[in-house]
Amino acid sequence: MDTGYLLSLDQGTTSTRALAVSPDQTVLASAQKPLEQHYPHSGWVEHDAEDIWQAVVHVLSDVVSCMADRGLKPLALGITNQRETTILWERGTGTPLARAIVWQDRRTAPICVRLGRDKGVEATVTRKTGLVLDPYFSATKLAWLLDDEAGPGLRASAERGDLCFGTVESYLAYRLTGGGAHVSDAANASRTMLLDIRDVDWSDDLLRLFGIPCSILPDVVDNTETVGVIADGLPAAGTPIAGLIGDQQAAAIGQGCIHPGMIKSTYGTGCFVLQNTGDDLLYSQHKLLSTIAYKTPGGVAYAMEGSIFNAGTVVQWFRDQIGLIASAQDSEDMVAALDGTGGVYMVPAFTGLGAPHWDPDARGLITGLSRATTAAEIVRAGLESVVYQTADLFDLLQRDGTPRPETVRIDGGMAANGWFARFLADICDVPVERPASIETTALGAALAAGVGIGLWPDLAAATAGWRQEAAFSPAMSSEKRGHLLAGWQAALRQCLAR
Numbered sequence: 497m498d499t500g501y502l503l504s505l506d507q508g509t510t511s512t513r514a515l516a517v518s519p520d521q522t523v524l525a526s527a528q529k530p531l532e533q534h535y536p537h538s539g540w541v542e543h544d545a546e547d548i549w550q551a552v553v554h555v556l557s558d559v560v561s562c563m564a565d566r567g568l569k570p571l572a573l574g575i576t577n578q579r580e581t582t583i584l585w586e587r588g589t590g591t592p593l594a595r596a597i598v599w600q601d602r603r604t605a606p607i608c609v610r611l612g613r614d615k616g617v618e619a620t621v622t623r624k625t626g627l628v629l630d631p632y633f634s635a636t637k638l639a640w641l642l643d644d645e646a647g648p649g650l651r652a653s654a655e656r657g658d659l660c661f662g663t664v665e666s667y668l669a670y671r672l673t674g675g676g677a678h679v680s681d682a683a684n685a686s687r688t689m690l691l692d693i694r695d696v697d698w699s700d701d702l703l704r705l706f707g708i709p710c711s712i713l714p715d716v717v718d719n720t721e722t723v724g725v726i727a728d729g730l731p732a733a734g735t736p737i738a739g740l741i742g743d744q745q746a747a748a749i750g751q752g753c754i755h756p757g758m759i760k761s762t763y764g765t766g767c768f769v770l771q772n773t774g775d776d777l778l779y780s781q782h783k784l785l786s787t788i789a790y791k792t793p794g795g796v797a798y799a800m801e802g803s804i805f806n807a808g809t810v811v812q813w814f815r816d817q818i819g820l821i822a823s824a825q826d827s828e829d830m831v832a833a834l835d836g837t838g839g840v841y842m843v844p845a846f847t848g849l850g851a852p853h854w855d856p857d858a859r860g861l862i863t864g865l866s867r868a869t870t871a872a873e874i875v876r877a878g879l880e881s882v883v884y885q886t887a888d889l890f891d892l893l894q895r896d897g898t899p900r901p902e903t904v905r906i907d908g909g910m911a912a913n914g915w916f917a918r919f920l921a922d923i924c925d926v927p928v929e930r931p932a933s934i935e936t937t938a939l940g941a942a943l944a945a946g947v948g949i950g951l952w953p954d955l956a957a958a959t960a961g962w963r964q965e966a967a968f969s970p971a972m973s974s975e976k977r978g979h980l981l982a983g984w985q986a987a988l989r990q991c992l993a994r
């Protein structure tokens with residue numbers, strides 16, 4: 497096997513990370529930079545795409561120079577990213593022309609409501625894209641940037657061919673190759689609401705529906721395809737960019753969920769449950785999403801996905817907004833000794849509710865408060881709410897006919913919380929596994945790039961070394977589980993009934 501390492505770039509919602517991964521899948525070095533969030537209006541979430549670029553150069557440069565000191569060179573770069581976040585930049589220079597509209601942003605809810613009045617339109621969108629008509633996805637964000645009165649009005653430049661559109665991996669590949677590659681991978685492209693996921697190509701009908709000129713679109717590539725090399729003057733210049741993949745699909749690969757039926761749940765800013773359905777494109781009867789897990793020369797693999805918009809943000813809110821905890825770790829220490837929440841439930845609909853409700857206007861609530869309620873009980877209710885939402889998604893997956901998983905593999909920042917992992921196993925009544933490598937998302941991108949340069953023949957070979965670090969078995973009585981879930985459903989109804 498080649499000496500050298502795989503370079504992985506993980507551009508997430510709250511931070512940008514670079515990792516050096518050895519061919520035996522050990523993390524050799526890493527660097528991270530937090531990303532500033534902008535909330536210009538209620539329900540709006542933006543990132544400065546130039547900040548993202550500067551952070552990328554910074555973390556890549558740190559890792560590459562640290563590895564150079566050890567005499568090692570990058571073999572290939574894999575890029576993984578927050579999905580759906582929408583960027584428009586100037587063709588040629590790569591200069592962003594507006595703030596990136598982040599996946600959590602709800603400003604385009606009125607566009608979705610208008611289009612959704614025609615039930616035929618909604619059904620067509622779902623059949624072609626596997627998605628539901630919701631502001632979460634890129635299409636309406638892009639339409640807003642081009643045409644909305646409150647937006648930057650970029651339609652004329654787009655029609656002149658001066659603009660490029662892309663999600664984050666596309667923007668980074670463009671800038672890293674010095675404008676040489678305007679591409680998006682199949683997994684990321686499947687989240688734009690412009691791709692027909694049956695033939696993995698942009699849909700003319702959808703482009704017409706959302707008013708998107710095809711001149712601004714990237715070319716769609718496989719997830720293990722070499723799209724170009726890093727341009728001169730940048731860190732790791734000359735390195736092939738050999739894997740692009742959205743972060744939830746990357747986590748599925750990093751977790752070795754490459755066989756039909758396998759399931760992973762990632763707890764970062766949001767929580768995303770993906771169950772691999774192989775070459776079967778299944779459509780949900782319960783508003784779960786059908787999406788491309790990955791496309792390789794071996795074909796397309798699909799997944800069913802449930803998206804929870806707020807997971808780690810609950811912990812951040814306790815820490816940064818209302819000061820109930822000093823650090824994320826405190827959330828575990830504080831709740832572990834409690835018997836329960838004393839009847840308190842929280843529904844953390846800070847930016848609306850995702851699957852299966854798709855309610856952009858829902859807002860959070862805390863119920864069941866009494867004079868005896870403690871801060872610890874409220875924190876526990878927050879952690880529990882993420883578990884209950886996961887349980888709802890597992891239930892719907894099975895009602896949609898997917899096999900009951902033998903185990904669920906978890907990752908992301910919140911998965912570090914042992915109490916949370918145990919409660920998840922109890923409430924979902926399924927064994928929960930945590931992997932030895934907690935950098936699952938970045939690892940998935942590194943493995944995709946490794947397959948891209950032929951280090952492994954395919955994803956099955958690349959992921960064969962997956963190892964478990966900890967396992968949590970369900971131990972709660974079904975009576976207690978039923979009681980807790982009934983309380984959750986009552987709180988959820990209150991939230992949805994406003």
Ligand SMILES: Nc1ncnc2c1ncn2[C@@H]1O[C@H](COP(=O)(O)OP(=O)(O)O)[C@@H](O)[C@H]1O
Nearest residue numbers: 508510764765808809811824825908909910913
């Ligand atoms: N011990 C912990 N218990 C609960 N939540 C935690 C813990 N450690 C980190 N988190 C949460 O995990 C999230 C960060 O996870 P990460 O996977 O890095 O997110 P992202 O990729 O979305 O930026 C933060 O929201 C943080 O509050």
Ligand SMILES: O=P(O)(O)OC[C@H](O)CO
Nearest residue numbers: 508509578579764765766
């Ligand atoms: O940045 P993360 O890890 O919360 O992931 C964001 C998702 O890709 C949004 O779909």
